[in-house]
Amino acid sequence: MGSNGLRPTKPRLDLPRLLRSHRRVAIVLSGGGSLGATQVGMLQALFDAGVEPDMVVGTSVGAVNAAWIGAWPAREGADKLAEIWTGLRRDDVFPLGWTAAMGLLGRGKHLISNAALRGLLERHLPY
Numbered sequence: 001m002g003s004n005g006l007r008p009t010k011p012r013l014d015l016p017r018l019l020r021s022h023r024r025v026a027i028v029l030s031g032g033g034s035l036g037a038t039q040v041g042m043l044q045a046l047f048d049a050g051v052e053p054d055m056v057v058g059t060s061v062g063a064v065n066a067a068w069i070g071a072w073p074a075r076e077g078a079d080k081l082a083e084i085w086t087g088l089r090r091d092d093v094f095p096l097g098w099t100a101a102m103g104l105l106g107r108g109k110h111l112i113s114n115a116a117l118r119g120l121l122e123r124h125l126p127y
Contacts (some may be wrong), residue, residue, distance in 0.1 A: 024054040032062025047075035
């Protein structure tokens with residue numbers, strides 16, 4: 001408790017002041033499968049607010065989104081990424097079939113092949 005008997009308040013993020021400060025801005029995107037789609041909305045909101053990242057990093061699906069935004073760090077890039085996400089279906093990334101069945105039975109090298117994800121990245125990443 002503070003001297004006035006009230007709990008101290010946390011300082012609020014002052015986005016306009018942060019943007020004027022010329023500090024480096026890093027966006028860090030986590031992993032989590034379908035949470036990658038949520039990250040796109042956050043990226044769009046940040047670009048709308050005038051946040052221009054100096055660096056974008058991520059892990060797992062966040063690394064995929066970071067790779068895209070790193071190549072096209074603007075609202076238009078985030079919009080295109082949203083188009084890609086809304087067009088995806090499970091089989092585009094995790095196709096289930098005999099390979100998965102063999103993997104579950106311990107007769108294959110993997111449960112899900114990375115071929116579909118690799119193809120998706122090769123089609124959409126500009127480098």
